Amino acid sequence: MSVRSAISEDIPELVRLRQILADRMAVDGSYPIDDDWHVSYAESLQERLGTQDTAVYVVDAPEGGLAACGIGLIFDRFPGPSLPDGRYGYIQGMTTDPGHRRRGYGRAIMVTLMDWYRDRNIRRIDLHATSDAEPLYRELGFADDGYPSLTWRSPS
Known part of the structure; x- marks a missing residue:
């Protein structure tokens, strides 16, 4: 197994895997879904693939298509005491196709993403976890940070 950077031809499979994640996330919480x-x-994947602030990593399925994927993003905020340069990371879309789980694909992508962040001196990385993936993230050092994670969504 090897982890590689996604290319434009992977976009249909990345969308398919994101739908799997959306379906799984709906089990843990409720949120509105736009059709x-x-x-x-x-379109956003096409625009962001290969940019400085986005990493999209995949593992190919042996029979074709993708077995797993994960996305790392870098954002800028105002600098502060715990984030002197204001840059932080967010991991999004970590998904393994159900037929390929428990083979280490998600872990391999996470390790690659963490290396990508370290190479860019990113000191804070956030993510939202499904209950299935939470143990892996905690094993890799992710923890509650003491502040509540709150979200506001427009009612329309």
């Missing part, structure tokens, strides 16, 4: 998100997601 047209697939198109926007594919």
Whole structure:
């Protein structure tokens, strides 16, 4: 197994894997889903693949397509005491196809993403975890940070 950077030809599979994650996330919590998100997601992937602040890593499935994927993003905030340069990371879309789970693909992608962040001197990385993946993230050093994670969503 090897982890590689995603390319444009992977976008349909990345959208498929993101749908698997969306379905799984709906089990742990409820949130509104826009029916047209697939198109926007594919367009955004096309724009961001290969940029300085985005890493999209995949593992190929032996029979073709993708077995797993994960996305790392770098954002800028105002600098502060715990984030002197204001840059932080967010891991999004970590997904392994159900037929390929428990083979280390997600772990391999996470390790690659963490190396990508370390190479860029990113000192804080956030993510949202499903209950299935939480043990892996905690094993890799992710922890509650003491502040509540709150979200506001427009009612419309």
